[in-house]
Amino acid sequence: MSDRRVALVTGASRGIGAAIAERFARTGWDLTISARGREALDDRAEQLRAHGGRVEVVTADMSDDDAIGSLAQAHVAAFGRCDALIINAGMGQRGRIEDFPARRFDKLYAVNVRAPFLLLQQLLPTLRATAREHSAAKVVALASSTGVYPEPGYTAYGATKAALINLCETFNLEESENGISATTLAPGYVDTDMTEWTKDAIPAEEMISANDIAVLVSSITDLSRFAVVPNIVVTRPGTYLHRA
Numbered sequence: 001m002s003d004r005r006v007a008l009v010t011g012a013s014r015g016i017g018a019a020i021a022e023r024f025a026r027t028g029w030d031l032t033i034s035a036r037g038r039e040a041l042d043d044r045a046e047q048l049r050a051h052g053g054r055v056e057v058v059t060a061d062m063s064d065d066d067a068i069g070s071l072a073q074a075h076v077a078a079f080g081r082c083d084a085l086i087i088n089a090g091m092g093q094r095g096r097i098e099d100f101p102a103r104r105f106d107k108l109y110a111v112n113v114r115a116p117f118l119l120l121q122q123l124l125p126t127l128r129a130t131a132r133e134h135s136a137a138k139v140v141a142l143a144s145s146t147g148v149y150p151e152p153g154y155t156a157y158g159a160t161k162a163a164l165i166n167l168c169e170t171f172n173l174e175e176s177e178n179g180i181s182a183t184t185l186a187p188g189y190v191d192t193d194m195t196e197w198t199k200d201a202i203p204a205e206e207m208i209s210a211n212d213i214a215v216l217v218s219s220i221t222d223l224s225r226f227a228v229v230p231n232i233v234v235t236r237p238g239t240y241l242h243r244a
């Protein structure tokens with residue numbers, strides 16, 4: 001079996017997930033990458049394989065329990081280990097409590113909280129086995145500054161990200177003595193497709209870069225089993241400390 005470390009990255013076809021996958025591939029990791037759209041994933045996989053590692057592609061919609069189960073199974077069947085589980089796929093939608101549709105709330109909750117829970121649960125035996133054999137395994141989940149500092153208009157999104165932070169902290173209490181720990185990253189606006197709607201007001205070049213997030217992920221996955229990092233807030237310069 002290969003000595004290379006292995007990561008599963010969800011939402012890896014573009015934006016933050018693509019930057020994370022790129023950094024892993026460049027630094028000698030093998031990967032499973034996932035998202036819904038096959039074509040963009042295949043293109044991404046080809047670019048990642050140019051770094052010489054193995055890249056498996058699995059399409060999965062994070063609002064579909066069966067697809068999440070198949071993704072976890074496919075990853076384990078392909079590699080038999082998981083040094084880093086990167087729970088990055090997520091959806092955003094703005095709207096105030098006054099008129100935010102309850103069905104949209106359910107959808108956000110499914111993708112941003114239920115899917116991370118299922119991935120943690122289904123990959124737990126493999127994460128534990130990896131930590132036993134290779135000393136540590138890490139989980140990094142993309143939350144949001146709005147999960148720590150609520151903002152008007154982020155009714156459902158902020159609530160799901162707060163739940164994700166709580167889920168990962170509970171995971172650490174239950175699993176960190178087994179060598180596995182989870183870190184949530186809670187950034188303000190990152191320059192990706194998700195923030196396209198606000199780039200008239202906040203120029204892309206003044207946002208956090210996807211590469212900044214990839215650097216953090218890479219550092220976290222290099223930490224030993226004795227360093228447990230619960231949540232990291234990443235803000236923009238200036239007076240945005242408590243705002244996205």
Ligand SMILES: NC(=O)c1ccc[n+]([C@@H]2O[C@H](COP(=O)([O-])OP(=O)(O)OC[C@H]3O[C@@H](n4cnc5c(N)ncnc54)[C@H](OP(=O)(O)O)[C@@H]3O)[C@@H](O)[C@H]2O)c1
Binds near residue numbers: 016035060092145
């Ligand atoms: N951009 C920001 O300002 C910002 C700030 C804080 C936190 N975040 C969080 O960071 C993560 C990544 O955001 P991003 O800005 O990189 O987003 P993005 O550019 O919109 O990319 C989202 C990625 O996730 C996949 N995806 C979306 N919905 C999915 C679903 N239901 N099932 C499976 N895959 C899905 C997309 O591919 P497909 O469409 O093909 O599925 C794509 O690969 C999210 O969790 C987001 O909430 C972003």
